[in-house]
Amino acid sequence: MEKVNLAEKLALVDDFWHPRVVAELNGQHVKVVKLAGPFVWHQHEREDELFLVVRGELRMELRDRSIELREGELLVVPRGVEHRPVAEREVEVLLFEPAGTLNTGNVRDERTVDAPERI
Amino acid sequence: MEKVNLAEKLALVDDFWHPRVVAELNGQHVKVVKLAGPFVWHQHEREDELFLVVRGELRMELRDRSIELREGELLVVPRGVEHRPVAEREVEVLLFEPAGTLNTGNVRDERTVDAPERI
Numbered sequence: 001m002e003k004v005n006l007a008e009k010l011a012l013v014d015d016f017w018h019p020r021v022v023a024e025l026n027g028q029h030v031k032v033v034k035l036a037g038p039f040v041w042h043q044h045e046r047e048d049e050l051f052l053v054v055r056g057e058l059r060m061e062l063r064d065r066s067i068e069l070r071e072g073e074l075l076v077v078p079r080g081v082e083h084r085p086v087a088e089r090e091v092e093v094l095l096f097e098p099a100g101t102l103n104t105g106n107v108r109d110e111r112t113v114d115a116p117e118r119i
Numbered sequence: 120m121e122k123v124n125l126a127e128k129l130a131l132v133d134d135f136w137h138p139r140v141v142a143e144l145n146g147q148h149v150k151v152v153k154l155a156g157p158f159v160w161h162q163h164e165r166e167d168e169l170f171l172v173v174r175g176e177l178r179m180e181l182r183d184r185s186i187e188l189r190e191g192e193l194l195v196v197p198r199g200v201e202h203r204p205v206a207e208r209e210v211e212v213l214l215f216e217p218a219g220t221l222n223t224g225n226v227r228d229e230r231t232v233d234a235p236e237r238i
Contacts, residue, residue, distance in 0.1 A: 002186075004192065004194070005189075023169065024195070028147060074149070
């Protein structure tokens with residue numbers, strides 16, 4: 001049982017759109033990720049997904065509107081809801097979602113991470 | 120689907136040791152709580168529990184050691200592990216745990232919250 005310092009973990013991340021696991025509990029993963037630019041439109045069939053902005057700003061685009069998230073703000077995207085994270089500038093994000101959740105959901109592209117490592 | 124601003128939610132909290140639900144996903148609850156002083160020693164039989172310090176400092180006492188958490192640090196206390204949160208000064212904490220997790224675990228006292236409200 002060791003504590004996790006989010007800033008220290010994020011300092012280890014040197015790429016974008018590549019979530020890494022920092023903690024696990026009750027079958028859920030806590031991940032950190034750096035985002036920059038637009039991601040791919042996708043949805044998760046069975047998983048609700050939580051985004052918490054640790055540093056910076058994130059826009060969550062939905063098909064009918066967008067939600068702007070600032071530091072200290074979180075959003076739960078329910079399963080089955082199409083979404084596209086867009087970061088105008090680099091942003092650091094904590095994710096909370098079931099273990100096994102694929103970052104690109106129902107879509108497969110060059111940014112799909114099948115087995116995120118633990119840091 | 121609405122975003123949650125943690126500071127705004129915590130500004131609504133005017134008591135201690137009384138967790139309130141701010142989001143729910145995959146059968147899990149995200150809660151916020153203000154802590155001050157020592158809590159009761161307890162454990163959770165079936166639930167792992169995540170503590171993330173939003174503001175201030177928190178000491179998690181375990182039977183064999185203590186872990187000091189600062190802002191931006193998180194700890195997962197696995198099920199079955201006795202623990203006692205202690206806050207020398209007021210601290211703001213985010214909890215992540217299965218819906219239905221009792222704040223005092225296997226112990227019942229005057230701070231037990233059976234059905235935390237949503238704010």
